[in-house]
Amino acid sequence: MYSLTDVNLFLRAAEAGSLSAAARQLNLTPAAASAALKRLEAQLNVRLFERSTRSLRLTPEGEVFAEHGRGALGMLADGEALIGARSRTVSGEVHLSAPTDLARTWLSGWLDDCLGRHPDLRLVLHVSDALHDLTRESVDIALRYGDLQDSSLIARRLTVSEQVACASPDYLARHGTPRHPRELAHHNCLTFYSNHRPRTTWTFQRDGKTHEVRVEGDRRADDSALVHQWALEGAGIIYKSRLDLMDDLQQGHLVPLFPAFRGPEVALNALYPSKRYLPLRTRRVLDDLVECFAN
Template sequence: MEAPADLQLPQLRLFLRLADAGTLSAAARQLHLTPAAASASLKRLESLLKVRLVERSTRSLRLTPEGELLREHAQRALGSIDDAMALLGARRERLEGEIHIAAPSDLGRQRLGPMLDDFLAQHPGLRVALHLSDAMHDLRREQVDIALRYGLLRDSGLVARHLHTTTRVLVAAPAYLAAHGSPAHPQDLERHNCLPLTLGGRAQMVWAFAKGAQTVEVRVHGNRRADDGGLVREWAVQGLGLAYKSRLDVLADLRAGRLVALLPQWTRESFPLHAILPGSRHVPLRVRRLVDWLAERFARVEDEGLGDTVRVSPAD
């Protein structure tokens, strides 16, 4: 069956956003529409197609079988249109539109922000919206095109691109070490003021270290903790305690001498950084190109290693 002559692309984009968000109000908010306008657009689409696309309840909307079929084909069709628009003109890619990126707070400020500066300079038609939080984002329900996440992946319905493998680094400011001394062994952390990060509502109070066959887990204590990794790093720089951070987040502070790496002979937990994409959606060309850019830039971080230019505590 041919599509109705007055079927409009914004109607399909709203429908796809509704399918991902699960509620009409959330879809309207993400597309900067009023709920009334979004509801009218959905009703008009159903009237044009002469089928019911969603089952309505008091709290959410669920796609009908016809809605699921439209979702599948609309994703492919709109994705192809987006890619064609990007490739048309001047025999080169012209990337346009908006990309929503979710990332941990400190990674976003320390690494991702500067990387995006160069990418946007090369593609002036692009807009980037950063969502910085150490909370986990739901790519299926939120307006997120790319999520940067540390750690192993547990959701097989997502598509992941490995960007980097990093380690944790125990750090403190020179002022803190001058006042309280440097730990010589992980167990010494029990006598220091430590600054845990809270993830998923749980404070990370156990820090793990290894040296050869010896492993040590230390339950740390401190007078402050936060669910924002950037704030934890700032506290450490201010000399308020010890932090156990991703090397990516503190490398600039280590190089500048604002922080000192401690217990260098003890290995720390290593973990990957991935760019996560929702597996159920078409990935626009602008998003694919940004992921390629990030993979190239994070690969260069390997050459930045801590090296001899970074101060480490002599204590061990």
């Protein structure tokens, strides 16, 4: 049988990228940590790390054992919680990835509520419009718009949001209000891109017909929150999920365009690996997210 202390040391070293850092976390001497790792590798008969003077990197075998080791320790922690005095509480760390605008407009308030319900929980946010590799980057839950592309992930739908084109009152006062999507060709359209793909085709629907418009503008960014800010400053027209723009639309900071047309509806999903054991703390966070977007 493997020593839980040895497995825990291995997992901490994998996360920190340093055996000495893991030893300090567990109050072990460097010699004891090194001996524990050697003992574990001898039991498995594989090398778990590629070592150099400056780095510690998981081998392919190490990545497999790390994934299952996290699940095993998570199951033990859940079992302890279920039979112990803390059966109604959750603790530990959950890594959550989300697009920039969504994190700033929705997750800030939700974070306070979630941690208020689970004071022993720690939430780590990875805020980026880039797609994260949930396994390699140790992300527990990723919030993403659109259909599920990776069959190794499970998607739990949170809500559906319409894409909407809008601009600030200042921009419309200076440049006029377009009445039809084709008039976007005469306006400065603010666009963003993700995974090196620019989003310069905007789609609108009316009376069962789809209108696709190719747009251009004087600026583009890979940070959708920055593009959002440009629109608020009057730099141009933005096309984005109504969910991300809701507060500014309600307060009149942005004005929706083309009321006779509808943008496509896009699902917001919570993604998590299908092959990874889902700890109790992660399941509770998922449930809280579902409740947040249902209200």
